[in-house]
Amino acid sequence: MKQIISFPHMANYSIPIKSYIQNILPKAEVLLPPPQSVRALDIGARHSPESVCLPFKYNLGNYIEALDMGANFLMTAGGGCRYGLYGEVHEQILRDLGYEFTFFNLLGDTNKTNVIQVYKNLKAHNPRLSARALAYYSLLAFRTIQFMDEVDVYIRRNIGLEKQKSDFDKTYKQFLNDIQNIKGFRALKKLKRVYTRRLLSIPLDESKDVIKVGLIGELYSLMEPFANLFLERELAKYNISLTRYTNLSYLLTKRRRHIQRYIDGSGGFVKYHLGADGTKSVEKSISMAKNNYAGIIHLKAFGCTPEINAIPSLINVSNQHKIPIMYLSFDTQTSKTGLKTRVEAFADMLQAKQLSASI
């Protein structure tokens, strides 16, 4: 039987990951779940334990929609916090629902990023996969993701200042379309050149007073715009220049290696690692405060333990550095009204402060 592979959505990373899987497992077909939607969340929440964190519900919804469309091979990555146990529980729930599929945890049972283990795991599904090919395509996927993240960072910083509304949105849509066809490093290089130029040529309104706001917190709420009710888009309406350090490039490289650095940079508030990205939230809040950010928004899925661990330290950072921090928790609520009220008030507050400081 032909393998029809699927995996859950997160932001737009399904595009490079799909190409990657097609490259290393060429005999299989990759089927993406339908785009993130309220329906996926509803289905996921219905079959999830009520108190589990939000990404679990979205992931489960994505799996079920993919299975219903014919997928028979589901992938997960594992690692981090509770996320490390998502795979086992997802698999059990889906089996109880009567689905038949192969479940593949990229990191295996070890829950550690171990290159040799990943290679062994993949080899079981594609015996002809050479270590060299795996290295080549892994690097290609990684570089593609890195460039996507660079583009994101640039857009996030500048979209609030665009002169012509939806300039960035239009370019970004074309960009997502074009990265689907990246087959090698040469094509990637060309794409980088083209889009760097295009993005830099989008006219910005330099006369606007920019307000610098940082986003910190739990990764899924930060990275999946659907889960945070398109918070970044909402903020862009108020001349806000956003910074967010959490993205897939960060997760793949710095996350594990920089833990000690984050503890050292947490102003003495954190003595040991808080789990997942909690320590980093504290460290980034301090560095943002020192770099004259006007405000910080802390996002988490409701009940996210590492980020709850970080909050007492964040309160201290807020008091010590006189920087307002707004805390947002996301669960299965889908109304944007409350979010809009809070964001508008936050922007009003930062604007008024900036105005009075400049007089």
Next chain:
Amino acid sequence: MKNNLHDNSNSDYSNNNSTTNDNSYYLGLDIGSISTKGVLIDSGGAIVRSEYIWTEGNPINAAKEVVVSLLGGSLQGTENLGERADFNVVGVGTTGSARKLVGAMLNADIVKNEITAHALGTLSHYPDAKTIIEIGGQDSKIILLDNGLVVDYAMNTLCAAGTGSFLSSQAKRLGVEVEKFGDVALNSTSPATIAARCTVFAESDLVHKAQMGYRKEDIIAGLCIAVATNYLNNLAKGKKIKPPIVFQGGVSKNAGVIKAFEDALGAKIHVHDKGHLMGAYGVAALCIKKKVNKPFNKNLLNQQFNSSSTNCTICPNACPLVNIYRNNTLLDTYGKRCE
């Protein structure tokens, strides 16, 4: 007007009209989940008239009724209001959870979130306020100010514990009118301890204490303390509450909660007798600040406003949409998450 609470303060008219000769007036409306507040101010910022009624789940009607009353008519006489009202309204602002709906209906000049509106309104009465405690029907807020600027705020997110609706449901359970809650609480000499962590715990604790034979005033005083404790432990957690402290929102009318806050914080709590109007006042004042000058079309009040809700069919998200109609023509649609 049967659901007029207590504040049809038309008497202000004669007192304050002398502050300015300018014949321009500004309308501010705060349409909350439980009550709808409205003020009419003159260009000097003095409150000329105010109105406070229950929203009763019908924000369009409540807003209309408030505006008609502010402009000097009664709902029955709406047809002729255009000629009768002699206030030259040149700016309209809305705030509160139905600000968008009513803003579309009245063609408002300013539609502002309630946090900013409350801060502005309060600052114009207490310019040196440092902390605003706000407890309304469904939500609670803390706003920290410094030199007349909002420097930090928080608003309850997932839980409505310790808000006005909790107090009124418990009042019903105890058979005491919620308006009398505060005075009953002040009679207590040894308040009962009520778990403040969560309304569900609080309620079962309350039932338990009642069945044990605690006196009613002690239970009510305990509830008032629970509201203040809950607020300070959850919403205000980690925030530096500095005096002068201003307390507003519907719950600020409750003397028991005021006392609980004063005991807990060891500072005087200021409650303005027009504290419930601060949001409405804030948006009206913002109209002056932003130099809004667009004559209000009073005929809007004679028109029929309806709303309907549908689900969008463009994508699988099926966002719930609200359509607003004026005389059966579509005025505005909102609710799409892709907007």
